[in-house]
Amino acid sequence: MSNDRRAFLRQLLIGGASVSALAACGGQGGSEGGEDLPDDPPKVNPEPDEPPVESGGVKGTESMSFIAIGDMGTGNIGQYHVAEAMRQIIEAQGCDFVLGAGDNIYEDGVTSVDDNGFLDSFEYPYQNLDVPFYMCLGNHDCASTIFGGGSDNQRGDYQVDYHYSDKRYSTKWRMPARFYKESFGKLAQEKPFLDLFVVDSNPLTSFYIDFDERFNWKNYGYPQQLWMKEAVNESEAHWKIAMSHVPYLSNGKHGNAGNLDEGMRVIFSNPDADGQRYKLFLEEAFSHKIDMLVTGHDHSLQWIKPVESMGPAHIIVSGAGGKSDKFQDPERNPTHYQAENELGFVWVHLTEERMLLEFYLVNEDTGEFRLGYSREETKPVQEVAAPTPA
Amino acid sequence: MKRRDFLVKSSAAGVSLVALSACNGAGSGGEEVVTATSDGNAGGSGLAGTSGLAKPAMPEWGGPSPFQHSVASGDPLARQVILWTRITAEGLDEVPVIVRVSRDPEFSDVVYEGVGYARSQADYTVKIDAMLPEANTTWFYQFESLGYFSAIGRTKTTAHGDQSVEHLRLAVMACANYSYGYFNAYRKVAFRRDLDAVLFLGDYIYEYGPGEYGDPEVEALRPLDPPHGIVTLSDYRRRYALNRTDQDLQECHRQHPFICVWDDHEFADNTWSDGAANHNEGEGDFSDRKRAAVQAYYEWMPIRPVLPDRQVRIYRSFEFGQLASLMMLDTRLIGRDQQTDSPVTARDRNRSLLGDDQQNWLFEQLEHSQTRGAQWHLLGQQVMLAPLTLGALPDTANLDLGGGAQVNYDQWDGYETSRRALLGRIEAMGLDNAVVLTGDIHSSWAMDVSLDPGNWFAYNRFTGEGSIAVEFVTPAVSSPGAPTKGISDLAKAFLIPANPHIKWLDFYHRGYMILDVTPERCQADWFHLETVSEPSNQEHFAMGWYTASGDNHIQASKVPCAPKHNAPPLAPEHNVQQEALA
Numbered sequence A: 001m002s003n004d005r006r007a008f009l010r011q012l013l014i015g016g017a018s019v020s021a022l023a024a025c026g027g028q029g030g031s032e033g034g035e036d037l038p039d040d041p042p043k044v045n046p047e048p049d050e051p052p053v054e055s056g057g058v059k060g061t062e063s064m065s066f067i068a069i070g071d072m073g074t075g076n077i078g079q080y081h082v083a084e085a086m087r088q089i090i091e092a093q094g095c096d097f098v099l100g101a102g103d104n105i106y107e108d109g110v111t112s113v114d115d116n117g118f119l120d121s122f123e124y125p126y127q128n129l130d131v132p133f134y135m136c137l138g139n140h141d142c143a144s145t146i147f148g149g150g151s152d153n154q155r156g157d158y159q160v161d162y163h164y165s166d167k168r169y170s171t172k173w174r175m176p177a178r179f180y181k182e183s184f185g186k187l188a189q190e191k192p193f194l195d196l197f198v199v200d201s202n203p204l205t206s207f208y209i210d211f212d213e214r215f216n217w218k219n220y221g222y223p224q225q226l227w228m229k230e231a232v233n234e235s236e237a238h239w240k241i242a243m244s245h246v247p248y249l250s251n252g253k254h255g256n257a258g259n260l261d262e263g264m265r266v267i268f269s270n271p272d273a274d275g276q277r278y279k280l281f282l283e284e285a286f287s288h289k290i291d292m293l294v295t296g297h298d299h300s301l302q303w304i305k306p307v308e309s310m311g312p313a314h315i316i317v318s319g320a321g322g323k324s325d326k327f328q329d330p331e332r333n334p335t336h337y338q339a340e341n342e343l344g345f346v347w348v349h350l351t352e353e354r355m356l357l358e359f360y361l362v363n364e365d366t367g368e369f370r371l372g373y374s375r376e377e378t379k380p381v382q383e384v385a386a387p388t389p390a
Numbered sequence B: 001m002k003r004r005d006f007l008v009k010s011s012a013a014g015v016s017l018v019a020l021s022a023c024n025g026a027g028s029g030g031e032e033v034v035t036a037t038s039d040g041n042a043g044g045s046g047l048a049g050t051s052g053l054a055k056p057a058m059p060e061w062g063g064p065s066p067f068q069h070s071v072a073s074g075d076p077l078a079r080q081v082i083l084w085t086r087i088t089a090e091g092l093d094e095v096p097v098i099v100r101v102s103r104d105p106e107f108s109d110v111v112y113e114g115v116g117y118a119r120s121q122a123d124y125t126v127k128i129d130a131m132l133p134e135a136n137t138t139w140f141y142q143f144e145s146l147g148y149f150s151a152i153g154r155t156k157t158t159a160h161g162d163q164s165v166e167h168l169r170l171a172v173m174a175c176a177n178y179s180y181g182y183f184n185a186y187r188k189v190a191f192r193r194d195l196d197a198v199l200f201l202g203d204y205i206y207e208y209g210p211g212e213y214g215d216p217e218v219e220a221l222r223p224l225d226p227p228h229g230i231v232t233l234s235d236y237r238r239r240y241a242l243n244r245t246d247q248d249l250q251e252c253h254r255q256h257p258f259i260c261v262w263d264d265h266e267f268a269d270n271t272w273s274d275g276a277a278n279h280n281e282g283e284g285d286f287s288d289r290k291r292a293a294v295q296a297y298y299e300w301m302p303i304r305p306v307l308p309d310r311q312v313r314i315y316r317s318f319e320f321g322q323l324a325s326l327m328m329l330d331t332r333l334i335g336r337d338q339q340t341d342s343p344v345t346a347r348d349r350n351r352s353l354l355g356d357d358q359q360n361w362l363f364e365q366l367e368h369s370q371t372r373g374a375q376w377h378l379l380g381q382q383v384m385l386a387p388l389t390l391g392a393l394p395d396t397a398n399l400d401l402g403g404g405a406q407v408n409y410d411q412w413d414g415y416e417t418s419r420r421a422l423l424g425r426i427e428a429m430g431l432d433n434a435v436v437l438t439g440d441i442h443s444s445w446a447m448d449v450s451l452d453p454g455n456w457f458a459y460n461r462f463t464g465e466g467s468i469a470v471e472f473v474t475p476a477v478s479s480p481g482a483p484t485k486g487i488s489d490l491a492k493a494f495l496i497p498a499n500p501h502i503k504w505l506d507f508y509h510r511g512y513m514i515l516d517v518t519p520e521r522c523q524a525d526w527f528h529l530e531t532v533s534e535p536s537n538q539e540h541f542a543m544g545w546y547t548a549s550g551d552n553h554i555q556a557s558k559v560p561c562a563p564k565h566n567a568p569p570l571a572p573e574h575n576v577q578q579e580a581l582a
């Protein structure tokens, strides 16, 4: 394994404890942290390891911006229109990186690292955007049918491999592992400005059972849960944001974790399809610790107000990057804002104390776009003093 | 550690570190545990561990021995155990009580002395959280007050979490209705020298008045006090006091530390967090009744408050060395949503049996137990976890088939979401060797625990494959099961074929379970009593069921486990100190 790659992996990890947590996931053939990849990895691209922003050595990061999109990988004209709207916002307002909340490549992912899907659903649509995309796996990325049943998790590995491929079209695609942590910016004492925690939710909630034992709860779900809990607990970043594909809460047809796809479930085979264990996963890893949870899966834009069980985190559903859909129950969870039947994305600006969210709606056919909603909030999780004794 | 050093240390700790008790979760069992006194509200306060203890000034007292309710101990940790007594001395309040703990029953090697005060606001009960110099050791203790010595008690500290333990034996008991029978079970358990502790899984008292729930012939000889259903603080106190006048129960407490949780009858029949089946508006506000019941429980039971200001929390954990972790749950009060009688509501995803806080705590404890490498993970709790149906069917989660016709929605069957969460976690963790210990149902059961026992693909009734834990249910001390052995056998003949995971049951007998744990296997031995209608010494070994380490399903044993060799002596009956005074 090349030294560059080792260094890169080290950067992904958060100290010794996480290394051991990763080791505990070993032997499942997944590629968390890439430890299980072949000994003969593709040569690492020189650029991607650089943090996307270095706001000067002394001064430290004062602010960051990012865009959250999801369910974008159709390769259709709508995706191009959203990309163009993003380009204009990035040019006008800035953007350090993009979060891709899964369903990156419709309808059934990719089957090799050279798959055309990478070009059609990612590289071409976003070719005028020069920012890194931090990607998350969705059910369609891990599916072998157009239905997106999620029973072919192994397919997700190719999206990780693409991150390490030296033959890729651009260096934008970032998915260093199926689930991972990434740090951005720097504050005093070398603390990151922002840590991003990315969950691989498909093995935890797929509609159909994946008979590949490497991805069951015992071999994958629970080790991922332990890893995530520890990564969040050890994070010293000022802002903490989590991203996952399947919603924690949503007013769309997929609904709330714990009762996902109510009414549809009768045709599903996976007993975890309702997301009961997934809900506890998210709460145990993130509740009262993160500032924002970004998901996709429902093809709409929603800003759901914080709920007791997740603490002060704001809950964003951004799943309208390529497909749009209507709400199933707009009253299910109280929102600041929600928009159905339209494509769009969310632009987020963070300073140390505040966060500004802007929801942009994009006309699928004409590409016309407009600001649908904008709102500023103080940082949800306040700096805690000393840890209280247990 | 030399005795003198220890006393000096505990002296310093006793006074200055009282405040720390708030941070001190039960079950920590570590070296850092320094709490020396129980909380004042918990039933008496104490200053403890004072070396060369200056004897507190005793009030004048010309009456009989104030130790009418004998002594008790409980919630053992590696270096701590709760010591309990009560002072009965009409007209006195704030009565100083001294306790001494020794390695031997002659008190020639005293390792701890402490003082507590019997106060009216705690019903004159005294609890002292004694700090002891050695883990996994048997101790003898005795209280002194008003010129009298109490009976000598015997207790045992647990092994440190990192200590290796080869053999653990626990008595498991539940459901002691005073007017339904004699406490012969307590007497039999008292004499078992080799027990590490007694687990009591609830229904230590019953709330009923005369004629409501008792055997009339027994009740005539064992009249209830107060002579009506209990509602107020004073009622609950009197009912505990009544039970504690029973000589068999006194003897059991005197010989063994208890680890107790409540079930419904410490409150009222079929309690949930905000009400009970046996509570009506004429009896006032349920929250007042609940508060009274909780207060009396903490006064009279040798339990250590987990959070001194939040006594409604009794879920807590213990460590018996590397061999076992024990998690005691509250499935009754703290988080339980109201019972239902509908199989649809039973599967409501918003209903909870444990409540979120307790469930999170439990999952953390299981993780901790697995991480620290404990061989066995014991869950002491009230109501049956495994389903009980009139015919088990597959229970595919997405179809909400229900798994067959459930018969008792007061148990986990009425809280399917909570059960799935727990079993789903055990499965996800790949946790081997989870053993669930249950009371409540006045009968004896041995069961495999599977996510879907009625589904041939998920659980094989012949091999036990697909079982992820096991459950042993202890019979009642005295509360009734089936009225005759014939009815019991009939029910058994019907229920076992209908419920493939249930391997054995007995509805008829009263008795108790001995849980015998070694690194190789965990076995429950059921001991059944001949009668509870009269005092009796007769019991028989009914059946043993064990799970071999890593198996997660049960097998029968025709013989009980052999007792431990060289068990320490029981606390002597003779009260030498008292006799010397006479």
Ligand SMILES: [Fe+2]
Binding pocket: A071, A103, A140, A297, A298, A299, A323
């Ligand atoms: Fe989608």
Ligand SMILES: [Fe+2]
Binding pocket: A071, A103, A138, A139, A140, A148, A245, A296, A297, A298
């Ligand atoms: Fe999706």
